Amino acid sequence: MHIYSDKQLYNLYVQQQADAAFGTGCIDKESHAAILLNHKLNLYTPNYFIRIAVALLTVVAVLFSGLLLGLIFSVSSADSITILLIVLACVHYAALEILTQRKAYYNAGVDNVLMLSSAACFISAFSVNNYADQPLITSSISLIAFGLIAIRFTDAFMLMLACIALFAQVFFACLKVDVFAKEFVPLVLMLLSAIIYLLAEKLLKNRKLKFHFKSFNWIVLLSLCSFYFFGNYFVVKQLLLPVWSGRSGFTQVLSYEKVFWFFTGFTPLAYIGYGLVKRRLIFVRLGFVFCVLSVLTFRYYYSVMPIEMAMLLAGAAFACPGYLLTRYLRKPRHGFVFEKTGKRSIEGDALENLLLLEAAQGEQSPNDNLQFGDGDFGGAGAGDKY
Amino acid sequence: MDESVFKELLHDQLISEEEFEKIRLQKYAPLSVFGDVTTMLYAGVVLLAGALGILVYKYIDSIGHAAILSFIGFGCIACFFYCFRHSKKFSYKKIEPPTVLFDYVLLLGCLLMLTFIGYLQFTYNVFGNDWGMATFIPMVLLFSGAYYFDHLGVLSLAITNLAAWAGFTVAPLSVLTSNDFTNDTLIITGVILGVALIVFAFVSEERKVKAHFSFTYKNFGTHLLYISMLAALFHFDHIYFVWFLCVLVVSVVAFQQALKERSFYFLVVVILYSYVAVSYVFIDVFGRIGWSTGLAYIMFTYFILSGIALIRFFIHYNKLLRENAHLQR
Numbered sequence: 001m002h003i004y005s006d007k008q009l010y011n012l013y014v015q016q017q018a019d020a021a022f023g024t025g026c027i028d029k030e031s032h033a034a035i036l037l038n039h040k041l042n043l044y045t046p047n048y049f050i051r052i053a054v055a056l057l058t059v060v061a062v063l064f065s066g067l068l069l070g071l072i073f074s075v076s077s078a079d080s081i082t083i084l085l086i087v088l089a090c091v092h093y094a095a096l097e098i099l100t101q102r103k104a105y106y107n108a109g110v111d112n113v114l115m116l117s118s119a120a121c122f123i124s125a126f127s128v129n130n131y132a133d134q135p136l137i138t139s140s141i142s143l144i145a146f147g148l149i150a151i152r153f154t155d156a157f158m159l160m161l162a163c164i165a166l167f168a169q170v171f172f173a174c175l176k177v178d179v180f181a182k183e184f185v186p187l188v189l190m191l192l193s194a195i196i197y198l199l200a201e202k203l204l205k206n207r208k209l210k211f212h213f214k215s216f217n218w219i220v221l222l223s224l225c226s227f228y229f230f231g232n233y234f235v236v237k238q239l240l241l242p243v244w245s246g247r248s249g250f251t252q253v254l255s256y257e258k259v260f261w262f263f264t265g266f267t268p269l270a271y272i273g274y275g276l277v278k279r280r281l282i283f284v285r286l287g288f289v290f291c292v293l294s295v296l297t298f299r300y301y302y303s304v305m306p307i308e309m310a311m312l313l314a315g316a317a318f319a320c321p322g323y324l325l326t327r328y329l330r331k332p333r334h335g336f337v338f339e340k341t342g343k344r345s346i347e348g349d350a351l352e353n354l355l356l357l358e359a360a361q362g363e364q365s366p367n368d369n370l371q372f373g374d375g376d377f378g379g380a381g382a383g384d385k386y
Numbered sequence: 387m388d389e390s391v392f393k394e395l396l397h398d399q400l401i402s403e404e405e406f407e408k409i410r411l412q413k414y415a416p417l418s419v420f421g422d423v424t425t426m427l428y429a430g431v432v433l434l435a436g437a438l439g440i441l442v443y444k445y446i447d448s449i450g451h452a453a454i455l456s457f458i459g460f461g462c463i464a465c466f467f468y469c470f471r472h473s474k475k476f477s478y479k480k481i482e483p484p485t486v487l488f489d490y491v492l493l494l495g496c497l498l499m500l501t502f503i504g505y506l507q508f509t510y511n512v513f514g515n516d517w518g519m520a521t522f523i524p525m526v527l528l529f530s531g532a533y534y535f536d537h538l539g540v541l542s543l544a545i546t547n548l549a550a551w552a553g554f555t556v557a558p559l560s561v562l563t564s565n566d567f568t569n570d571t572l573i574i575t576g577v578i579l580g581v582a583l584i585v586f587a588f589v590s591e592e593r594k595v596k597a598h599f600s601f602t603y604k605n606f607g608t609h610l611l612y613i614s615m616l617a618a619l620f621h622f623d624h625i626y627f628v629w630f631l632c633v634l635v636v637s638v639v640a641f642q643q644a645l646k647e648r649s650f651y652f653l654v655v656v657i658l659y660s661y662v663a664v665s666y667v668f669i670d671v672f673g674r675i676g677w678s679t680g681l682a683y684i685m686f687t688y689f690i691l692s693g694i695a696l697i698r699f700f701i702h703y704n705k706l707l708r709e710n711a712h713l714q715r
Contacts, residue, residue, distance in 0.1 A: 013388075013391070014391055014395070017387055017388055017391045017392070018395075020387050021387055021392070021405075021409055021412075024387075024412060024415075025408075026387075026405060026408040026409045026412055027401055027405045027408075027409070028405070031400060031401045031402070031405060034400050035395060035400050035401070038398070038400060044701075046700070046701065046704040047650040047704055047707075047708075048650075049650045049651045049653075049654040050650055050653075050654060050700050050701075050703075050704045052654070053654040053657070053658060053696075053700055054697050054700050054701070056658070057693045057694075057696050057697050057700075058693065058697065060689055060693040061689070061690050061693035061694055061697070063689075064685075064686045064689040064690050064693070065686075065690050067686050068683070068686040068687065068690065071679070071682060071683065071686065072683075108701075110697060207388075207390065210388070279417055281417055281419070281422070284422070285422060288422075306444075307440065308437045308440040308441045308444065309437075311433045311434075311436055311437035311440065312433075312434065312437040312438075312441070314430075314433050315429075315430045315431070315432075315433030315434035315435075315436075315437055316430070316434070317430075318426045318427070318429045318430030318433060319426070319427060319430025319431060319433075319434060319490075320430075321426065322423050322424075322426035322427040322430055323427065323487060325419070325423050325426075326423055326427075326486040326487070329419065329423075332416035333416075335416050335417060336416055336417050336418075336419050337416040337417070337418055337419070338418070338419055338420055338423055338486075339416075339418045339420055340418075340420045
């Protein structure tokens with residue numbers, strides 16, 4: 001079913017397990033080296049930066065190949081565009097199969113972009129012309145296209161796209177039924193998220209599917225995010241409601257909006273509580289992020305305090321517990337510990353520099369309304385004369 | 387970790403019994419929340435500094451300049467007092483922070499200092515019309531703080547101030563929009579500053595003066611130099627070929643240096659910037675002939691073939707660098 005050999009996928013899995021064990025100090029350097037030697041990998045996965053560069057260049061090549069073909073065949077009408085897109089989908093997929101089989105690319109950047117472009121071209125071919133039930137049919141085709149590629153190439157991103165296509169399919173299917181069903185679309189989507197989560201957790205226990213464990217972990221993350229977002233008041237009122245309220249017999253008012261305020265507030269806290277009890281950091285981390293989003297959602301509708309007070313409180317809410325945790329968790333408590341693990345990578349340093357620069361940008365270049373920083377280029381007072 | 391995999395490895399005698407036992411007990415080991423808590427501290431510090439900036443801006447007239455500036459000044463002094471009290475002895479080598487809170491208190495102190503000096507200038511016009519001094523003094527203080535306390539974040543702030551003093555904004559999301567790259571002086575300044583930062587990186591490493599700072603200098607310097615040279619290429623229409631040669635020369639040197647250091651990151655940065663320069667010259671040269679359908683064919687074919695060629699190039703060098711990783715000094 002998948003393009004890579006079972007042996008190679010198994011060796012990859014073993015190497016990942018060995019890296020994790022070595023990283024936590026459970027095995028020594030010699031054992032780690034011996035495991036890698038006995039489970040050699042022929043799959044080609046370049047360095048992270050090379051991957052990004054190769055992906056960008058593949059995008060360039062793919063884009064201009066489409067433009068070139070369009071120019072050669074003088075594509076102008078909707079039908080000719082549809083045919084071009086299908087041809088491109090086939091060409092990209094053929095290139096993907098050949099490169100993966102001959103060069104054993106695995107998350108090399110090239111294969112990731114070709115997967116996406118072949119699926120995107122195929123799906124776009126069904127979006128060119130207007131016809132009845134177009135969104136529903138397009139989302140169904142997307143589900144099939146992304147799903148098949150995800151299984152063939154054991155790709156987590158494609159599987160996530162397949163799940164998103166499933167959400168879209170269910171959403172548009174619900175819109176086709178009567179008014180009563182439309183009212184409960186967000187709840188249906190939340191239920192679907194919960195089902196996907198439970199299914200992914202069950203599949204993670206099936207060792208026969210170990211080659212897809214990485215994909216299933218991403219699906220768990222996606223389902224947790226989608227459960228929150230489909231219950232978030234802002235998302236339902238501003239994004240989902242306008243889509244179905246355009247249909248006949250619908251207003252812009254949610255008849256049971258308190259339910260969504262409840263989910264907006266309760267879901268992040270439930271995630272944090274569950275994560276702390278079961279020692280699953282993914283829940284705790286998501287819970288904190290969603291807490292922030294819930295506060296912002298509340299502020300959007302009820303501005304209870306000025307932004308500077310909110311930032312002050314938020315800053316204190318982050319900094320004070322953060323400091324207390326560094327002291328409280330110096331020794332392991334309740335299954336958690338504040339202990340540095342692993343070495344910092346160049347990517348980590350580069351990312352931290354960039355984030356700090358963006359965050360501190362305001363300190364160097366304050367708001368122009370302040371009439372501060374009257375330099376020629378909007379910097380903190382600097383000009384072209386110095 | 388998957389215990390069944392390690393059972394097989396134990397059976398194949400690739401790991402010892404003791405190691406297997408450690409792995410088996412690993413699922414009961416406490417989870418490290420180091421990254422999460424440090425992220426919280428960082429976010430807290432940045433939000434507090436930002437809130438203070440807005441508070442000062444909005445209420446400076448009602449609360450009173452002296453009161454607010456005193457408050458910020460006091461906060462800044464308190465932070466630096468803490469840092470001086472807990473800091474380790476100065477060393478040219480890397481120093482680990484003495485306490486967990488040290489890095490964040492130092493960062494808060496530096497951000498407060500920037501706010502303080504900026505509003506001091508705004509309120510009391512301390513530096514007169516010489517706005518450059520309002521950036522120069524914090525820059526010197528930030529560089530001093532970065533070296534004395536050994537803090538990469540403060541070094542980044544210092545370099546940002548250096549760029550601001552020279553007239554640049556180097557924040558990633560606004561570097562292309564906030565700078566006026568049609569200004570000749572700014573472009574030349576960017577080139578000089580980029581070269582200076584790269585030289586600084588080189589000197590840091592060779593003289594072993596905070597050698598671990600060299601990546602930060604080189605990172606900023608490389609991007610600034612290339613962006614400025616590309617701006618020169620686009621802007622100086624009559625002599626753009628000279629700038630193109632400059633880009634090529636710099637790229638050859640930087641490429642060799644990236645290979646020597648086995649740095650994938652700088653290899654990618656150098657090649658991608660060079661590709662932009664080469665593509666621009668190619669389009670410009672053919673564009674001067676006159677736009678036509680034939681030219682469009684040539685352009686599209688160029689991008690397809692060059693894209694594929696560079697992909698093969700990157701894959702080749704990725705394999706080469708990996709194979710020779712054991713040769714790294």
